[in-house]
Amino acid sequence: xxxxxxxxxxxxxxxxxxxxxxxxxxxxxxxxxxxxxxxxxxxxxxxxxxxxxxxxxxxxxxxxxxxxxxxxxxxxxxxxxxxxxxxxxxxxxxxxxxxxxxxxxxxxxxxxxxxxxxxxxxxxxxxxxxxxxxxxxxxxxxxxxxxxxxxxxxxxxxxxxxxxxxxxxxxxxxxxxxxxxxxxxxxxxxxxxxxxxxxxxxxxxxxxxxxxxxxxxxxxxxxxxxxxxxxxxxxxxxxxxxxxxxxxxxxxxxxxxxxxxxxxxxxxxxxxxxxxxxxxxxxxxxxxxxxxxxxxxxxxxxxxxxxxxxxxxxxxxxxxxxxxxxxxxxxxxxxxxxxxxxxxxxxxxxxxxxxxxxxxxxxxxxxxxxxxxxxxxxxxxxxxxxxxxxxxxxxxxxxxxxxxxxxxxxxxxxxxxxxxxxxxxxxxxxxxxxxxxxxxxxxxxxxxxxxxxxxxxxxxxxxxxxxxxxxxxxxxxxxxxxxxxx
Numbered sequence: 484x485x486x487x488x489x490x491x492x493x494x495x496x497x498x499x500x501x502x503x504x505x506x507x508x509x510x511x512x513x514x515x516x517x518x519x520x521x522x523x524x525x526x527x528x529x530x531x532x533x534x535x536x537x538x539x540x541x542x543x544x545x546x547x548x549x550x551x552x553x554x555x556x557x558x559x560x561x562x563x564x565x566x567x568x569x570x571x572x573x574x575x576x577x578x579x580x581x582x583x584x585x586x587x588x589x590x591x592x593x594x595x596x597x598x599x600x601x602x603x604x605x606x607x608x609x610x611x612x613x614x615x616x617x618x619x620x621x622x623x624x625x626x627x628x629x630x631x632x633x634x635x636x637x638x639x640x641x642x643x644x645x646x647x648x649x650x651x652x653x654x655x656x657x658x659x660x661x662x663x664x665x666x667x668x669x670x671x672x673x674x675x676x677x678x679x680x681x682x683x684x685x686x687x688x689x690x691x692x693x694x695x696x697x698x699x700x701x702x703x704x705x706x707x708x709x710x711x712x713x714x715x716x717x718x719x720x721x722x723x724x725x726x727x728x729x730x731x732x733x734x735x736x737x738x739x740x741x742x743x744x745x746x747x748x749x750x751x752x753x754x755x756x757x758x759x760x761x762x763x764x765x766x767x768x769x770x771x772x773x774x775x776x777x778x779x780x781x782x783x784x785x786x787x788x789x790x791x792x793x794x795x796x797x798x799x800x801x802x803x804x805x806x807x808x809x810x811x812x813x814x815x816x817x818x819x820x821x822x823x824x825x826x827x828x829x830x831x832x833x834x835x836x837x838x839x840x841x842x843x844x845x846x847x848x849x850x851x852x853x854x855x856x857x858x859x860x861x862x863x864x865x866x867x868x869x870x871x872x873x874x875x876x877x878x879x880x881x882x883x884x885x886x887x888x889x890x891x892x893x894x895x896x897x898x899x900x901x902x903x904x905x906x907x908x909x910x911x912x913x914x915x916x917x918x919x920x921x922x923x924x925x926x927x928x929x930x931x932x933x934x935x936x937x938x939x940x941x942x943x944x945x946x947x948x949x950x951x952x953x954x955x956x957x958x959x960x961x962x963x964x965x966x967x968x969x
Contacts, residue, residue: 489923510857512551515589516573521609523569524855527553528616531560532583535617545616546579546606547571550857556588563618563627566638567854568652569847570609577606611644613651620654622719623665627654634702635709639717640824642845648723655717657706660821662743707737712823718742721820726841728815731822735831742819808833911938 516522526547536543552575553562574580576587580602587601614620620627620636627636636654643649658665702709721728731739812833832838832848842848915934919926 489919489925491920491923493926505860508554509859510550511860512554512857513589514857515552515575515587516549516855516857517575517587517590517604519855521570521572521607522855523567523852524571525550526565526568526571527557528563528565528618529553529557529560529583529585530563530618532557532580532585533616535619543617544579545612546574546577547610547612547616548575549573551589552576552587556585560585563615565615566654569641569852570611572607572610574606574610576601577604579606611646611651613645613653615651615653621656622653622659622717623656625656625665637715639715639720640847642716642720642727642848643723648719650717650719653717653719655715658703660715660717660742661703661706661740663703705740707740707823711825712737713826714824714828716822716824718819718821721822724841724845725815727822728820729809729812730828730831731813731816731820733812733831735825735828737823737825739816739820739822742821802834803836803839804834806833807835807837809835809838908938 516524526549528545528547533544533546547565547568548557552573556575575585576590586599587604588599590601590604591598592600614624618626634657636656637660638654639650639652641649641652644651656665716727728739730736808831829848829850832842834842846852916926918924
């Protein structure tokens with residue numbers, strides 16, 4: 484039949500699916516991070532359990548869950564990936580989800596003494612939430628759709644939370660940082676795409692090539708090149724902590740980028756202040772700025788490993804210095820501005836007694852933050868190492884892996900009996916499939932039904948399956964359906 488496939492094809496497809504699953508979900512997800520306390524970690528908002536309010540007047544209790552709970556407890560729900568949030572404790576199974584009816588399946592339940600079914604635990608009051616937990620991002624408050632979003636969004640370092648006027652590590656569109664309307668940027672992109680399409684049609688007479696080369700959003704005029712900076716401090720955070728503005732255009736920082744100015748005169752004054760500093764390329768050249776990427780939603784493995792190595796190497800505690808750098812800095816630009824910092828900007832911050840008192844309130848300015856990552860889920864790790872049956876998640880790896888992980892939690896006698904039964908069936912099935920694999924012949928549903936009926940000792944069921952196959956008129960001498968084109 485058209486749905487038939489060889490044993491080799493089936494095994495290959497399953498291995499491919501498992502490899503894709505491990506790539507999409509590379510970490511173990513059998514441990515909630517709540518017992519670990521406040522962490523900088525990947526956070527997810529569950530819009531099924533905490534749907535956004537229909538109006539600003541409607542009461543809304545924001546909540547976020549860790550990577551593991553997003554899969555094990557909310558895997559069938561509508562989730563929004565918020566990426567990293569600092570100083571955050573998982574809300575799964577706490578009072579913030581008391582109306583959702585979704586318990587935490589990963590933490591031990593003190594009432595039952597077993598893992599799972601945790602509800603109503605006290606939520607951490609020090610967690611801070613912003614509009615991201617409603618699925619909205621940027622100053623425009625737009626809902627993020629990865630399928631339609633064009634261009635790059637930039638995450639702010641987050642000097643402040645929404646409680647003190649900051650953004651709370653929000654993600655920003657380049658045009659929104661500069662006070663430009665999103666509709667204008669979209670129109671520009673559409674015009675460029677139509678222009679590119681027309682050019683290709685004129686040259687080749689076919690629009691297929693244009694479809695294969697989509698036009699991405701270009702950065703607005705005056706916005707720095709993505710390769711020239713590594714960190715963003717948005718205008719909300721610089722306005723909440725204006726002392727940071729004085730570093731604009733100094734070593735470690737690019738010249739200030741104007742945010743929305745209230746009047747033409749304010750815009751002119753701010754532009755004049757910024758023009759007193761060098762342009763982006765000159766500043767980058769003077770500082771020896773490497774072409775480092777800004778913080779993005781996705782990073783290469785090399786970039787992640789590099790950041791982890793730097794974090795491990797910088798074990799020295801931040802120190803107060805007697806050097807007074809801030810007295811030599813230029814006057815802070817007037818009005819709302821955005822700051823873009825290079826990878827090594829922390830080395831240029833003044834750490835005198837006066838400035839250190841300010842910096843100490845923002846640990847992310849003192850040293851690079853370490854982001855928590857769960858253990859890697861490696862289904863082929865040797866026994867006793869990371870990814871072995873004892874350390875592997877239930878729900879990761881292959882069916883065999885999941886079965887072994889489940890057996891590790893069972894009574895020893897039952898586990899041994901289960902393993903023996905599994906080994907018996909495995910050997911029998913292997914013997915059954917071997918001829919199919921060697922000859923490349925398809926395995927039909929009737930073959931499988933008949934074989935397992937024989938294993939169960941149900942001879943009558945086996946005969947019924949065989950007679951049913953013959954009734955369809957496509958049975959060969961050995962009782963198997965023909966391959967049907969495969």
